Amino acid sequence: MRPWRSxxxxxxxxxxxxxxxxxxxxxxxxxxxxxxxxISGLALITAFIxxxxxxxxxxxxxxxxxxxxxxxxxxGEFGILPMIAGSIAVTLGAMVIGVVFxxxxxxxxxxxxxxxxxxxxxxxxxxxxxxxxxVYGFIGVVILVPFIRDYLGGPGLSVLAASVVLGVMVLPTVxxxxxxxxxxxxxxxxxxxxxxxxxEWQTTHGVVLKAARSGIVAAVILGMxxxxxxxMAVIMVAGNTIDIPHxxxxxxxxxxxxxxxxxxxxxxxxxxxxFATGVVLFVIIMxxxxxxxxxxxxxxxxxxxx
Amino acid sequence: MLKxxxxxxxLVAAIVGLSVGLGGGKGAAVSVVGSTSIQxxxxxxxxxxxxxxxxxxxxxxxxxSTAGIQAAANDIAEIGMxxxxxxxxxxxxxxxxxxxxxxxxxxxxPSNKVDGVSLEQVRKIFAGDxxxxxxxxxxxxxxxxxxxxxxxxxxEAFTKLVMHKARISRKALTQESxxxxxxxxxHDPCAVGYMSLxxxxxxxxxxxxxxxxxxxxxxxxGQYPLVRPFLFVTTGPPSERAxxxxxxxxxxxxxxxxxxxxxxxxx
Numbered sequence: 211m212r213p214w215r216s217x218x219x220x221x222x223x224x225x226x227x228x229x230x231x232x233x234x235x236x237x238x239x240x241x242x243x244x245x246x247x248x249i250s251g252l253a254l255i256t257a258f259i260x261x262x263x264x265x266x267x268x269x270x271x272x273x274x275x276x277x278x279x280x281x282x283x284x285x286g287e288f289g290i291l292p293m294i295a296g297s298i299a300v301t302l303g304a305m306v307i308g309v310v311f312x313x314x315x316x317x318x319x320x321x322x323x324x325x326x327x328x329x330x331x332x333x334x335x336x337x338x339x340x341x342x343x344x345v346y347g348f349i350g351v352v353i354l355v356p357f358i359r360d361y362l363g364g365p366g367l368s369v370l371a372a373s374v375v376l377g378v379m380v381l382p383t384v385x386x387x388x389x390x391x392x393x394x395x396x397x398x399x400x401x402x403x404x405x406x407x408x409x410e411w412q413t414t415h416g417v418v419l420k421a422a423r424s425g426i427v428a429a430v431i432l433g434m435x436x437x438x439x440x441x442m443a444v445i446m447v448a449g450n451t452i453d454i455p456h457x458x459x460x461x462x463x464x465x466x467x468x469x470x471x472x473x474x475x476x477x478x479x480x481x482x483x484x485f486a487t488g489v490v491l492f493v494i495i496m497x498x499x500x501x502x503x504x505x506x507x508x509x510x511x512x513x514x515x516x
Numbered sequence: 517m518l519k520x521x522x523x524x525x526x527l528v529a530a531i532v533g534l535s536v537g538l539g540g541g542k543g544a545a546v547s548v549v550g551s552t553s554i555q556x557x558x559x560x561x562x563x564x565x566x567x568x569x570x571x572x573x574x575x576x577x578x579x580x581s582t583a584g585i586q587a588a589a590n591d592i593a594e595i596g597m598x599x600x601x602x603x604x605x606x607x608x609x610x611x612x613x614x615x616x617x618x619x620x621x622x623x624x625x626p627s628n629k630v631d632g633v634s635l636e637q638v639r640k641i642f643a644g645d646x647x648x649x650x651x652x653x654x655x656x657x658x659x660x661x662x663x664x665x666x667x668x669x670x671x672e673a674f675t676k677l678v679m680h681k682a683r684i685s686r687k688a689l690t691q692e693s694x695x696x697x698x699x700x701x702x703h704d705p706c707a708v709g710y711m712s713l714x715x716x717x718x719x720x721x722x723x724x725x726x727x728x729x730x731x732x733x734x735x736x737x738g739q740y741p742l743v744r745p746f747l748f749v750t751t752g753p754p755s756e757r758a759x760x761x762x763x764x765x766x767x768x769x770x771x772x773x774x775x776x777x778x779x780x781x782x783x
Contacts, residue, residue: 240521282683283666292686356703365660365704367689450665450690461689471665471692474580480667 259492263485275486281452283472283480290487295454296369296462297438297494303373303458304380304437309430311377312384319385320392321414332389339382347446350375355447364459367449372462375443380433387432391425392418424505431502435495441466465491545573546758550584550597551669552693553618553712554746557774558597564773565764574761581669585610588749594758598747599669599712600676610749615765617780619713619735620674620742621722623698625705630654632724635741638678641708644685649706661688662697662709670694673744674710710742714778735780746779 224232267275270288278289315335319328350371359366395418403413419426441464449461450471463471469484469491476484548558555578562574579587581598585606588596602612622638624630633641633652640646641659649657663684664671675684691697697709701720713730716722722730725741734740748762764770771781 237521281666281686284672351699359704365689365706367700445692450692451688452686452690463690471690472667474578474583474667476667477582477586 256492259485259488262482263487263489266479266482267486267489269479270483276490279452279454281468283476283483286479288479288483288486290465290468290490292452292454293463293465293468293487294490296448297464297466297491299369299455299462300372300376300444300448300464301434301437303369304376305430305434307373307377308380308384308433308437312381312429312433313388313426315381315385316388316392317414317419320389321410321418332386335385336382338378343379343440343443344446346375346379347443350443350447358459362459364457365449365461367447367461368459369448369455369462370458372444372448372464373458375447376437376440379440379443380436383436384429384433387429388422388426391422391429394425395421424508428502428506431498431505435498435502438464438491438494438498439466441470445470465494545575546595546755546761547575547577547587547593548595548597548748548761549577549579549587549593551581551599551746552578553599553670553715554597554615557616557714557746557777557779560777561765561770561773562761564770565761569760569764572757572760580667581672582667585749588751591751594750594755595762596749598749600673600744602747602749610751611753612745612747612749613762613766614745614782615748615762616746616771616774616782617735617743618746619730619732619740619780620670620677620710620744621713621716621720621730622708622710622725622742623701623716623720623722624708625701625703626719626721627705628654628721630723632727632729635678635726638725639680639682642674642679642684642688643682644687657706659708660704660706661685662700662707663688663690664697664710665690665692668692669744670710670712674742677742677744678710717778732775732778732780743780745782 224235227235266288275288275290276294277291278287279291280287280289281292315331319331323331354371354374355366357366358364358368358371362370399417399421400413403417404410408416444464445467448464448467450463450467451461452463453460455462465487469487472480473484548562555576558576562576565574566572577593581600584593584596584598585602586596587593589609596610598612599618602610622633628649630649630652637646637652641652642661642663644661646652647659649655649659661684664674671684689700691700691709694711694715697711698715698720701707701709713722713735724730728734728739728741730740730742735743748765750758750762753759754762766782775781
């Protein structure tokens with residue numbers, strides 16, 4: 211009874227309101243509908259992944275699924291520990307490279323150069339995001355992998371190769387969000403520090419970077435999300451071995467490459483196990499995004515209380 | 517504002533309507549889906565078929581043996597391509613046609629000093645029990661395994677013919693196509709992989725197995741131990757146009773083409 215009555219009330223109210231208001235309501239409703247359809251798409255995908263993936267996790271047992279390193283899907287053994295380890299190794303490697311270069315770049319562009327140079331350099335770094343990942347993978351295979359094989363040893367396809375390629379790929383994310391965070395630091399902080407006699411570098415690392423810390427953390431975590439989720443380039447340069455890597459030169463398989471490699475062939479439980487791999491990936495990325503959101507929201511809260 | 521909204525809605529409706537309309541229009545092609553090992557050969561045959569049978573079209577897609585079988589089972593494709601023998605549970609559901617025999621070549625870098633190995637040694641190499649080329653009469657270099665992904669027809673055929681109960685070492689690098697295996701072996705002096713004999717084409721060295729070099733003649737005579745069938749599978753009797761393509765593939769003319777490309781005639 212309740213919903214019906216409220217709909218009826220809404221309708222009388224709607225008819226009673228003037229023409230202009232009715233028109234605006236219609237437009238608002240239409241926009242709401244488009245927004246909802248985007249969200250319901252997301253909801254459907256989530257529901258589907260979980261519906262396909264969760265039964266096999268309960269069948270195998272969560273502990274066995276996540277902590278066993280035996281992945282023999284055709285014989286009914288589904289352990290994804292090597293892939294989890296692979297994803298973590300490759301992501302950490304990528305973050306070391308991406309954060310060092312990305313942050314350095316952001317500091318340089320916001321603190322030490324003329325705005326004219328920023329206007330050229332910032333868009334060109336952001337352009338890196340527009341290069342398709344296959345191209346990164348291809349460059350990795352053709353140039354980086356033989357280089358590693360010839361000069362550092364091992365098969366070349368390795369954690370190191372994947373980290374470098376991913377590191378370059380997360381650069382634009384890390385750099386541009388860090389730049390935003392650094393630019394959001396009020397000028398007065400910087401001016402005050404310089405006025406107190408601090409050098410430019412002391413000001414940068416002692417004041418500006420500290421003030422922008424939460425924004426930078428958000429940049430790093432969003433970059434991490436990108437690195438965890440990248441697939442194509444990783445398949446091409448990581449070697450895809452189902453083994454926990456012991457050195458930077460060992461090949462690895464990540465969660466995403468596991469799905470992409472075997473999806474075309476899989477059937478039955480094997481396919482469900484790949485969806486379950488997707489569930490694990492989904493949870494990891496949700497956690498990362500939540501952390502990024504909370505951190506950046508906390509920053510917004512601080513800014514308001516200032 | 518309202519005008520814009522209406523325009524957008526009409527545009528969306530038009531796109532949806534158009535794609536539905538066009539989607540129904542290309543029903544004339546026979547769809548052939550499956551094994552990436554057979555795909556290049558099927559594409560070549562499809563081209564020749566379209567030349568000699570004007571007005572008939574064949575659409576070839578990859579995806580893998582299992583995907584091909586599933587596509588045939590779900591009527592997504594008229595013909596599924598499968599590069600391994602059917603499994604027991606699949607036998608009742610499909611009608612397989614052997615279109616050719618393919619040798620599985622064990623391939624190494626051209627500079628590798630090893631010329632031949634026994635089947636037992638191949639198994640031990642891929643199981644990870646033999647780890648240095650010295651152990652099979654080569655130079656003192658580590659052996660680097662390259663395998664295909666779980667579910668690949670080539671991998672399944674290799675497992676069945678070579679590994680039996682043993683598992684392929686998990687230290688093996690996994691590549692997702694014959695081409696990727698070839699690319700890796702071509703540039704890595706330590707590597708060993710396996711792939712369709714028809715696709716080796718002289719850039720790699722194929723090892724003799726049990727003293728028999730993998731040649732078309734040795735595959736035909738049955739001396740070379742690693743041979744698998746290339747199958748076209750259909751559910752029930754194929755449609756008329758699918759049958760026309762299958763007949764063409766089995767014709768002496770098409771079989772000669774396959775032989776020229778390095779496969780072995782269907783018996």
